[in-house]
Amino acid sequence: MSDGKFVLPRKVLFLEELLDILQETFPDFCKLGQAYFNGNIIIETSGKPMKIDTEKSPVFKKMVSEILKLLSYLVRAAFLPDSLSKLPKHEQQKYGLWNEVTHESASAWLPQCVRKLRSIVTTLSSLDVPSAALENLNELITDLRVHCMIKLFEEAADEVRALSARETWQLQVDDSGGITNLPLLFESIILETLQHVQEVVKCAWKGETDIFMDYDVQQKTVELCVNALIAFSTTLDKLAFEGDVDDNTRLKSDSNNYSQSVFFTEDTQPSVEQCLVIMLSNCSYVSQNIIHQLKEQFDKQGYPKAQEVENNALESYAELDEKIFEAYCEQKIEPLIGALEQGMYAGNMDWSDCPRPTGVRNYVKEAVMKSIAIHAEIHAIAPAFLMRVMTEVFTALSEEMSRLMSCIPKFSQNGALQARLELSALHNSLSPYRNAATSGSFTEAVCVIPDLRNEKDKIYLSELLNQYKSEMQFQLMCFTDDS
Secondary structure, eight states: OOOTTTSOOHHHHHHHHHHHHHHHHHHHHHHHHHHHHTTOOBOTTTOSBOOOOGGGHHHHHHHHHHHHHHHHHHHHHHHOGGGGTTSOHHHHHHHOOOOOOTTOOOGGGHHHHHHHHHHHHHHHHHTTOOHHHHHHHHHHHHHHHHHHHHHHHHHHHHHHHGGGGGOOOOOEEETTEEEOSHHHHHHHHHHHHHHHHHHHHSOSSTTSOOGGGSHHHHHHHHHHHHHHHHHHHHHHHHHHHTOOTTOOOOOOOOTTOTTOOOOOBTTBOOOHHHHHHHHHHHHHHIIIIIHHHHHHHHHHTTOTTHHHHHHHHHHHHHHHHHHHHHHHHHHHHHHHHHHHHHHHTTTTOOTTSOOOOOSOOHHHHHHHHHHHHHHHHHHHHOGGGHHHHHHHHHHHHHHHHHHHHHTOOOOOHHHHHHHHHHHHHHHHHTGGGOOHHHHHHHHHHHHTSOOOOSHHHHHHHHHHHHHHHHHTHHHHHHHHTTO
């Protein structure tokens, strides 16, 4: 096979060959030495024990240590070359200089390498090899465990960032809204990584170094975990603002189309604004559900400072949430606001000399209908954001109406009646999203309009407002559930 995960990389083959050689020869070498110093070797010709030269015991122990040191340094040269950087250049060359092959990744095989080295240490311990002689191997295993964790988390982060290419825009919808399959794929990648790394970070026997007790390793682990978790925010950001590089089907939604579908197939892709809402929903799902579940897994497996990891990740998703939310509101609200002034003065409207009003003019109805379209888009994909988005829409509309009214130099009585009618119609239509800011803006707008002088005008205003409510009753029903 050509897949690097299923073809043993040269480094791994090298390690396995080294360990095979060691297992074939080293145990017999140790046993021979121990037999000699224990007086268990019998001279064949005389049948008497061989005379023991005790002065050779340090020499033998040194030979054992040098063999294991050589093994350790050969493995370091292959997997951890930076750990030999303090050695003179000629010594580094003696242990081998490995050229990285781009298509060969040994990361997936590192847990197996750690497992094999641990097995060797267990074998050597049973041979009564002095603990001092095993020190080099134990240090190698500790460093390789840390290296393995780093590599697997870095690869997980890379895999998460590459998820943008796997986005299908197919929504999985439940009562809380819709998400695509990416959040679950992200969670799966992190969980698989934790499972893969678990045997490496966990101590294999009593007395093996706990890598998380080292302060530098702790800090690096927190960094790795945070980077892996926030890598998905990069994916969401890319999809929200760039989309698929090869996708030419994403169009800006038509603000005059009040019935755009939010159910997508392979042949129908969401609009730019719909992509923003979908990614906003994905972002919310990850921050509210997945991040805490992953934090619990970190805790369960003994990772340090899991709460700090969760807090840092949530901060990143909160920033992305605000960024996407602002972008969506800008895409939707700016055209809506821009149309108000143009519609207000349609037909050369002169507030100081206009006919008696016969109803709410079209520009107000258009603003309400476009608000309904925004409501429908959010409700279909991410209903949890309805109040947040629609409050922003209403706030922007009320502020713009206040500004426009303040720019009118003079009102006739008919103009005052028309202005009050249109302000009241808009205010009542979007009343479920009223807050202190919107109420303040409408109050400011009304304050610049002259009071109605007689009771007939007030009654007529009420009649026209009721007429508008009757005409728009069906359309405005979508807002009633939000109140």
